[in-house]
Amino acid sequence: MYGNAYIDPNDKAAMMLAGEDPQKLAEFEARIARGEKIEPKDWMPKEYRKQLIRMIEQHGHSEIIGALPEGTWITRAPGFRRKLALMAKVQDEVGHAQLLYSAAETLGKSREAMINDLITGKSKYSNVFNYPAYTWADACIIAWLIDAGAIINQVANAKGSYGPYCRALDRICTEESFHLKYGHDNVVTLATGTPKQRELVQAALTRWWPPIMHFFGPSDKISNHTEVLMRWKVKMATNDDMRQQFLNMYVPKIWDLGLTLPDPNLKKNDAGKWDYTEPDWEEFKRVINGGGPCNAERLAVRRNAEERGRWVREALNTAESKYIAPLA
Amino acid sequence: MNTEAIKELLYKMADDLLIIGHRNSEWTGLGPILEEDISFSSMAQDKIGQSQALYVLLHELGEQEPDTVAFTRNANQFHNAQLLELPNGEYDFSLIRHFLYDHADQLRFEALANSSYEPLAKVARKVKGELKYHVFHANTWVTKLGSANAESHARMQAALNHAWNYALGMFEHSTHEDILIAENIFIGEDSLQDKWLSNISAVLLKAGLSIPSSDTWNPVLGGRKGLHTEHLGPLVEEMSEVFRYDPTAEW
Numbered sequence A: 001m002y003g004n005a006y007i008d009p010n011d012k013a014a015m016m017l018a019g020e021d022p023q024k025l026a027e028f029e030a031r032i033a034r035g036e037k038i039e040p041k042d043w044m045p046k047e048y049r050k051q052l053i054r055m056i057e058q059h060g061h062s063e064i065i066g067a068l069p070e071g072t073w074i075t076r077a078p079g080f081r082r083k084l085a086l087m088a089k090v091q092d093e094v095g096h097a098q099l100l101y102s103a104a105e106t107l108g109k110s111r112e113a114m115i116n117d118l119i120t121g122k123s124k125y126s127n128v129f130n131y132p133a134y135t136w137a138d139a140c141i142i143a144w145l146i147d148a149g150a151i152i153n154q155v156a157n158a159k160g161s162y163g164p165y166c167r168a169l170d171r172i173c174t175e176e177s178f179h180l181k182y183g184h185d186n187v188v189t190l191a192t193g194t195p196k197q198r199e200l201v202q203a204a205l206t207r208w209w210p211p212i213m214h215f216f217g218p219s220d221k222i223s224n225h226t227e228v229l230m231r232w233k234v235k236m237a238t239n240d241d242m243r244q245q246f247l248n249m250y251v252p253k254i255w256d257l258g259l260t261l262p263d264p265n266l267k268k269n270d271a272g273k274w275d276y277t278e279p280d281w282e283e284f285k286r287v288i289n290g291g292g293p294c295n296a297e298r299l300a301v302r303r304n305a306e307e308r309g310r311w312v313r314e315a316l317n318t319a320e321s322k323y324i325a326p327l328a
Numbered sequence B: 001m002n003t004e005a006i007k008e009l010l011y012k013m014a015d016d017l018l019i020i021g022h023r024n025s026e027w028t029g030l031g032p033i034l035e036e037d038i039s040f041s042s043m044a045q046d047k048i049g050q051s052q053a054l055y056v057l058l059h060e061l062g063e064q065e066p067d068t069v070a071f072t073r074n075a076n077q078f079h080n081a082q083l084l085e086l087p088n089g090e091y092d093f094s095l096i097r098h099f100l101y102d103h104a105d106q107l108r109f110e111a112l113a114n115s116s117y118e119p120l121a122k123v124a125r126k127v128k129g130e131l132k133y134h135v136f137h138a139n140t141w142v143t144k145l146g147s148a149n150a151e152s153h154a155r156m157q158a159a160l161n162h163a164w165n166y167a168l169g170m171f172e173h174s175t176h177e178d179i180l181i182a183e184n185i186f187i188g189e190d191s192l193q194d195k196w197l198s199n200i201s202a203v204l205l206k207a208g209l210s211i212p213s214s215d216t217w218n219p220v221l222g223g224r225k226g227l228h229t230e231h232l233g234p235l236v237e238e239m240s241e242v243f244r245y246d247p248t249a250e251w
Helices: A012-017 A022-033 A046-071 A080-105 A111-119 A136-157 A163-191 A195-214 A224-231 A239-256 A281-291 A295-316 B003-025 B034-060 B066-072 B091-112 B118-147 B150-171 B177-182 B189-207 B232-245
Strands: none
Touching (some): A012 A224, A046 A111, A080 B034, A281 A295, B003 B091, B003 B177, B034 B066, B034 B118, B091 B150
């Protein structure tokens, strides 16, 4: 039926497509269905652009905020080998932020605007970084298991539809696979080390298990909205599927090391899926909304860094310099 | 070869590199722009790797393992110049320190590439290639910020003034200075300082920055002999915190 401009505000999928040229939309969806990548200058629905900016930006923020808990341990890393490796790892993470911000910039939001939204709390970053890394072993658990979770998420997203994001993710995943090896090697060293080391790593694992279970987010609501994002290859896998994949890959490795996980219900069921105690999603929401142990500190550190570096950025911003959005 | 003279030379160089590498790494996650965060991290990795190479040479001369030497000594057993242990402060100070130190270090390693002590000459030939980029980085930023605007100029000049006497302390004489020169192991600190002054003067001129008037020069000495500011103790304590947690462990 033509001419009816009314869109049911409760129908999120219809809201997402409101005002889009139906022919262009159909061509766009056909391209994605054929497995083509969408490039910066190509036509795209407004909502596609918006969701991608949100997602890539959040990912970029997670990289720079994630550098803080791990960075604390660079200056404390025990021995040359660990110190050099951790410096290189955290440097990679900051480099990932640079790549991701560039990918998001191709969609029309400047790095400055993104960082501004980060430090004012308007845009989010991965919730896990709102928890503290109390000991060296915490940094090792992060490097192994948080990076493992990130790889599962990123490998899925690398098959998405937006060209610049996919290319950034391909490179990021290559580097992350080294981080995973680094983290695993550290955890193995601690878990097979002296009694004090074993105690350290077990305590860190116990502490980090709830945030790790939160990492992929709550179960997706079955909605038209999610369906459209999956059709557009913005969202590539459900949160539960990624969590299952993580448990399947890493729980056996953790148990092999003689470490225990603080969930008595954790086991693989007859259908080959993992049963677990549902994480506390109220806690997850509370932390996302600013109530975690480190939210205030992380943002304060970042805000302070931005403030202290302002004069440098202003000095670079001379009459002859002008803003150029990255091409891809 | 006078082993004691060589060890003294290696210790001060290795400690300089370890301590500045540690300070550079403190910028991780906190740089004024992401690109600088990454640069300081790169340089930190080079410095720490270079210090390790020198501790390996010391180990070959009978000193303890590099990890033991780096992670178990107390502050008063370190021989770095005091310039390098000072806190990072703001980016202006970190940058000026990096400029002053890396120019000296580049010349030091270039000279050592011809050292009669072949193990050190071999390391120096590799390291001087890495330092070329550190100096290039420092020159680019000092030139840019020295004259970009009134605030950046004032900050850079103040940082240079603050760092200056500490920088002169890098050239504190070794007790074995004469032997090092006579045996063609090293050209000596005075000769190094002359070349350094000439190199940095050219860049500072371009940057619109002035070296403090020579009647105010008063080198901060003592670092080479284990005399340090109150800032080194906490740094060393932090650096060795995990290592000392279980000294029997492999990490």
